[in-house]
Amino acid sequence: MRAIDHHAWTNRWRRWHPAEKLLPASGLLVLTLILPPLTTAPLVLAGAVLATVRGAGVPLPTLLSVLAAPTAFLVAGIPFLAVSVDFTQGFDLRLSNDGWWLALTTMLRALAAMSCLAFLILTTPLTDWITSLRRVGVPSGVVELILLTYRLIFVFVERALTGHQAQTARLGHSRVDRSVRSLGWLAGNLFQRALAQARRLEIGLLARGYTGELRVLAPPHVLSRTRLAAGLGLVGLVGAASGLLARGFS
Amino acid sequence: MTAPLLAARGLEYAYPGGVTALRGLDLNIERGWKLAVLGPNGSGKTTLLLHLNGACKPTRGEIRLDGQPARYDHRALNQWRRRVGLVLQEPDDQLFAATVEQDVSFGPLNLGLSEAEAAERVHEALTALRVTHLADRPTHALSFGQKKRVAIAGVLAMRPEILVLDEPTAGLDPHGVTHLLGVLQQLREAGTTLVFSTHDVDLAYGWADQVAVFHEGAVLCQGETAAVLGNRDVLHRARLRPPLLLEVTEMLGMGRDRLQPTPRSREAVLELLRERLGRPSSAAFMEPAPAHSRRGPLE
Ligand SMILES: Nc1ncnc2c1ncn2[C@@H]1O[C@H](COP(=O)(O)OP(=O)(O)OP(=O)(O)O)[C@@H](O)[C@H]1O
Numbered sequence: 001m002r003a004i005d006h007h008a009w010t011n012r013w014r015r016w017h018p019a020e021k022l023l024p025a026s027g028l029l030v031l032t033l034i035l036p037p038l039t040t041a042p043l044v045l046a047g048a049v050l051a052t053v054r055g056a057g058v059p060l061p062t063l064l065s066v067l068a069a070p071t072a073f074l075v076a077g078i079p080f081l082a083v084s085v086d087f088t089q090g091f092d093l094r095l096s097n098d099g100w101w102l103a104l105t106t107m108l109r110a111l112a113a114m115s116c117l118a119f120l121i122l123t124t125p126l127t128d129w130i131t132s133l134r135r136v137g138v139p140s141g142v143v144e145l146i147l148l149t150y151r152l153i154f155v156f157v158e159r160a161l162t163g164h165q166a167q168t169a170r171l172g173h174s175r176v177d178r179s180v181r182s183l184g185w186l187a188g189n190l191f192q193r194a195l196a197q198a199r200r201l202e203i204g205l206l207a208r209g210y211t212g213e214l215r216v217l218a219p220p221h222v223l224s225r226t227r228l229a230a231g232l233g234l235v236g237l238v239g240a241a242s243g244l245l246a247r248g249f250s
Numbered sequence: 251m252t253a254p255l256l257a258a259r260g261l262e263y264a265y266p267g268g269v270t271a272l273r274g275l276d277l278n279i280e281r282g283w284k285l286a287v288l289g290p291n292g293s294g295k296t297t298l299l300l301h302l303n304g305a306c307k308p309t310r311g312e313i314r315l316d317g318q319p320a321r322y323d324h325r326a327l328n329q330w331r332r333r334v335g336l337v338l339q340e341p342d343d344q345l346f347a348a349t350v351e352q353d354v355s356f357g358p359l360n361l362g363l364s365e366a367e368a369a370e371r372v373h374e375a376l377t378a379l380r381v382t383h384l385a386d387r388p389t390h391a392l393s394f395g396q397k398k399r400v401a402i403a404g405v406l407a408m409r410p411e412i413l414v415l416d417e418p419t420a421g422l423d424p425h426g427v428t429h430l431l432g433v434l435q436q437l438r439e440a441g442t443t444l445v446f447s448t449h450d451v452d453l454a455y456g457w458a459d460q461v462a463v464f465h466e467g468a469v470l471c472q473g474e475t476a477a478v479l480g481n482r483d484v485l486h487r488a489r490l491r492p493p494l495l496l497e498v499t500e501m502l503g504m505g506r507d508r509l510q511p512t513p514r515s516r517e518a519v520l521e522l523l524r525e526r527l528g529r530p531s532s533a534a535f536m537e538p539a540p541a542h543s544r545r546g547p548l549e
């Protein structure tokens with residue numbers, strides 16, 4: 001979570017307008033879903049990985065670690081797709097050809113789709129997406145609430161981590177029963193501190209003239225037509241290449 | 251005599267839950283002062299500062315602005331907070347926006363400035379606190395000292411008439427402290443009245459021109475820095491130690507001479523010591539030039 005956030009804030013494409021990244025990512029996603037996966041998915045995967053690592057400069061290990069968890073779930077699910085169970089004549093369990101095919105294509109599709117999402121979350125800070133919500137008509141009160149929550153999550157994660165470290169330093173986690181008790185205290189304490197924090201944050205905001213609206217300077221995003229066109233071009237290229245390949249195979 | 255800019259009269263305050271934090275406190279703040287509110291932990295410094303911009307409403311007693319009792323309706327509070335800027339002790343209580351730049355722009359925009367003017371104020375405040383390189387960084391990925399500076403910049407950008415800071419130097423490294431004091435000195439020269447709380451007697455001694463010593467929710471003694479901090483009795487009752495520089499100069503028998511005021515800066519005392527010990531002054535002993543001797547954007 002913190003690693004994702006860090007790269008989202010520091011990658012080379014961070015200052016691009018979110019739409020410039022959303023367009024190719026969603027375009028590739030759509031291709032993955034509608035075109036034959038065997039030819040499309042590897043291309044999409046390659047495109048997304050190249051854009052993330054080469055383009056935005058996010059280290060490959062970070063990208064892989066983001067993809068690792070969902071991939072593990074996928075792999076765990078594959079046997080269930082590949083194996084078919086037949087109850088018509090007693091119990092018959094077999095590896096079906098269809099099943100293998102289904103498992104493979106599903107896996108490729110899912111992986112390609114995830115790489116598009118990983119590209120998005122690794123190149124654009126969450127706050128950019130949240131602020132974009134305002135443009136699509138979400139009330140600004142709701143947007144402000146989400147933004148504040150995002151900010152406070154980091155305060156509390158930090159408090160929780162240091163609180164846990166402090167408890168460990170005083171042997172609060174040296175045994176399972178102690179650990180359970182310590183965690184309970186930590187949670188209770190965090191809750192109380194959250195309330196106090198909210199009150200103090202209000203004081204801080206009021207001191208700077210808060211009157212019910214959290215207005216700040218908008219991030220300086222300019223929509224670049226060149227980059228939008230490049231994004232579209234990439235999607236077109238992948239689509240065309242996949243079509244050609246598919247024809248070559250058949 | 252004109253009324254003080256900001257004053258507290260018989261201020262009493264109890265936190266919900268029953269802790270009485272202030273017990274009949276009197277305090278004067280005159281235009282152009284650098285006032286240090288000095289007291290040990292838990293003596294009520296933060297609670298007082300929260301009263302100075304109307305964030306807390308006293309249970310008894312009153313705050314006076316230009317001699318007029320403060321009012322707590324919405325409009326009056328807004329006017330009040332335009333004049334009195336408050337920087338909280340804990341920067342995480344103050345920073346809320348995604349990036350540093352956005353956070354600092356919050357106050358100026360609330361003053362009703364245009365986006366261009368606000369952007370200019372942001373730049374000015376970030377430059378003053380030397381954090382322009384952080385402008386684009388997320389507020390949650392900063393060190394404590396960096397957060398602290400950004401929090402101060404956020405209030406500075408509103409150009410308040412009175413700037414109230416709760417323990418502004420706590421958590422800053424020595425360089426950071428010197429620099430911050432320089433920034434405050436510039437503000438002072440530009441006409442801002444400054445109030446800050448601290449439990450650091452040496453800091454108050456070297457920097458403030460007025461000191462209010464706190465003890466158990468009341469001001470034990472307020473007056474000129476040298477007079478208050480030279481009063482052993484007051485310091486003893488407030489559980490504070492005399493300033494080191496004062497002790498050194500007294501031990502050397504300096505400062506008794508009425509014609510020559512007691513030196514209050516580290517450099518001046520070191521210089522005197524060198525004279526006493528007959529050592530030539532060496533540049534290696536000197537601290538970097540204080541930031542206020544350089545020209546900054548706030549001048
Ligand atoms: N939110 C609160 N609820 C109840 N009591 C409080 C609260 N905040 C402070 N107090 C109490 O009020 C008294 C004064 O606290 P205050 O924070 O003003 O002290 P301080 O001088 O700022 O101390 P420090 O140097 O530690 O910051 C203390 O006894 C404290 O326990």
Ligand SMILES: [Mg+2]
Pocket residue numbers: 295296297339416
């Ligand atoms: Mg305090």
